[in-house]
Amino acid sequence: MKVQLIFPELFQLLIVAGLFLQSIVQGDRAAPLKKWLPWAAGLSVLVSLASLGQNGLLFGQTYQVDRLSQFFKMTVSFGFFLAVINGVGQPLLEKEKQCDYFLFMALSAWGLMLLCSTVELISIYLALELASFSFFPLVPLRTKSLSAAEAAIKYMFIGGVATTVGLFGFSYILAAQHTTDLNQLVHISWSWSHSPMAVLGLTLFLSGLLFKLAFFPFHFWAPDVYEGAGNETAAYIAVLPKVGAVAVLLRFSPLLKPGLEITTILAVLAAVSMTYGNLAALVQKDVKRILGYSAIAHAGYLMVGVVAGTPMGVAATAFYAFAYVLMTFACFWVICRESQDGRNLKLEDLKGLSSRAPGLALVLAVGAVALVGLPPTAGFMGKFFLLSAAWNRGCNWLVVIAAANVAIGLFYYLNLVRYAYTKQSPEASEKAFNAQGRSSVLSLSGGLFLAGLVILFGILPELVFKMLMP
């Protein structure tokens, strides 16, 4: 076994171990996390960048290291790094719980990294559970918040049901296709007429992943969890589970031939998901709820590339998942900086942002414009690649619906920009004065870095494809 194949995972495990040790040593005292965790997370990104080119099969053909898995691991570790620098010192988290909080965060990121490489149904299931169970305790860690507790229970119940259903589906797949190896499964016929049990099993199995993706009809948790969880936690949950889920879905993508029942089911659900998410977001007032519904819509967009079932579709989806991390985080970055006491932001609270903190307003505008899918951002390029990959793959209607959805989504994303750029009322000026202190050089440069990446990959998307396909 070549150890260098799993350097990113090992390094992430090292971070987990470090956090574990620290939480034991420190006990109830505040841990000096700020000193080392951001650096360690940053180093983890570099390690996964360095191991992009690795290739190989491990652990008895259950663990595949290839371009795709390494790219997604890089995305996960990058997302973890962003979540750490975003979340260190968050206002609504008691000091003594910080260590446990980041321990679970690091553990879930590790689970997602494993998920990116698993190519066998049981190991997929295990990695998925590892990631899910570490996500659940993150949600209620928000000081004295009932809605956070409610969100955590919802998240856990829906998650539990989804994974149970997935396990049930797994038994059907095993019974019908006699193998759990994905590389064999994708070459077997999946038509209803050939083996209805297998198709049913696969549909059920995927539901565990679709839950992570906040995909219709497993989307109910998203707006509530986003709203209930702390801003920083919501940023993390909004971004990373999706990356892991997409990585596994893309492994299934080659079996989604045009015209198969399972392809049609996923395509129809994708159309419903994006339309429902966009329509429901139109009337929201809470910024995090807006992003929650936008997540449902984006789950639909991501699925467009998966149902394409071609290498181009895989590349397009991977690009879009990466862009999604950047643009969603850009929005959350501004929300976390703007909400200095950690409470939820209404649209009204964004008023006057452009005069209080012009830099943050710009970051929010770039993030929102990218989420709409307007050029010159990575969001536009990503949508373009997704739609081109899906054209002539038996679901052109889905492409048309996805394109039309861009116009529906425009209104609520634009609302973020509109409120940020309207003048604030005079009585809010005192609050504005206080907020001035928080838009420090560090927070501004972090936001501008994200916005810069969103635009950079919108103009030069080839940079990502160079990492993705040699």
Next chain:
Amino acid sequence: MIEAHFPILTCLILLPLLGCAGVLFMKTPVAVRRWALGVSLAEMFMGLFLLQFKMGTADFQFVESIPWVPTWGLRYFLGLDGISVFMVALTLLMFPFCIICSWTSIINRVREFHICLFVLISALIGVFSALDLVLFYLFWEAILIPTYLLISLWGGPQSDHAALKFILYTLAGSALLLVAVIAFRMEGGSFSIPALMAHSFSVNFQQWTFLIMALAFAVKVPLFPFHTWLPAAYGQAPIAGSILLSAVMAKMGAYGFLRLALPMTPEAAHCFAPLLIAMSVCSILYGGLLAFAQSNLKKIIAYSSLGHMGFVILGIFLFNINGVQGALIQMVNHGITTGALFAMVGILYQRSGNHEISGNLGLGKFVPAFMGFWGFFAFAGFAFPGTNNFVGEFLILAGAFERNLWLGAVAVPGALLAAAYMLRPTQKMTWGEPSNARDWRDMSGREWACMLPMAFLVLYLGLAPTLCLKVMNPTLNHLISAFQSRVPVTLSMDKNFHSKPERGGRP
């Protein structure tokens, strides 16, 4: 294809963006304005390079082509031909004009205003010079956000609503265009516009792609049933916004028809021509009537713009050389005249603080230079012989009569209406009682400086349009002959029609 020795188009696109970076270092509003004017003049000066344009060929010139995203077959592919060179020139002309016009009227967020303007200009040049479909779409959509911000942040009292209406309308119109772009690539094998022009698609494919394109372009122009965003946006936008919306952005739609719809989907264009012609005739007449009923000067010009753009689209869908020539010349002329008229309204607003006719009465005696310019541009606005609009409208009407007697007869009242709605405010503003202008200052040196070149162009293009025609003719001849070779029906029908004028009454 004639390759560029020097990447002039890239430089024209990049210079305003670099100007944005410069704006950030300017300390005072005056410094920002001076810097902006400097950048715009430098841009115009660089635009003189385009004078190397070779006449007598329909080829694309100043072509730059490098791989952009090879994985997906996208190229960074720019070039100009006899159609787009006019549009780029018009954009370059409007750039310093807009900056001078907003010299005193923009007081808040001066820096952000000029950044928006720069980004907008750079995207506009991109639209008119892109030869790769995806690049075209990218620039096309990139215009939305800066325009939205221009209208909403620096506009009138209801600007937020107007800006929202504008962006929702235009994005809804063009969202499906992306599907057409992708479909063209899958059917035609390339995103390159010149390659797709040479490819012939199945009629069914042409029809649905044409309808998608027509929707996007008709909203942008705008044509009759899709025009409802226009009065709000033109009326509420700051002067520079109104100028760019009417003078340049409206042309994007017409340019789209000329560049994409006609050459790439000729059969469908022929098939749906009656629909488009009906829409444009409605725009001409309805726009004229609406303009006649307005009391707000900005709205009069806005609706007159609807009518004029109706003429342009009518000219394009006549499919004969006169019509297309007239349409292209009218695009340039309408840009100059409407831009100048909006600027005049802006000058007026600085003095009276009012866009209503009733707030600007009896100016003739007190601000004669202003009224002189106003009258001049108003005459140009209703195509008085000798002014530039006359050439365009004459050619379009000639083309319309050539195609069908009744069609011409229906369009002519549009030209008459224009005289009515332009003369009514002019008369009241000159001689109306009681005068509002007792202590007004007449045109300042800055205002003279921006109006004189426009007035010169109005006369020059009106009296000597030959040079323009010479530049555009090879491209347009190529366009029409390629069209007629692929849609032989039109040609034979029109020929028959000429030989038997007695049948002319039949539509």
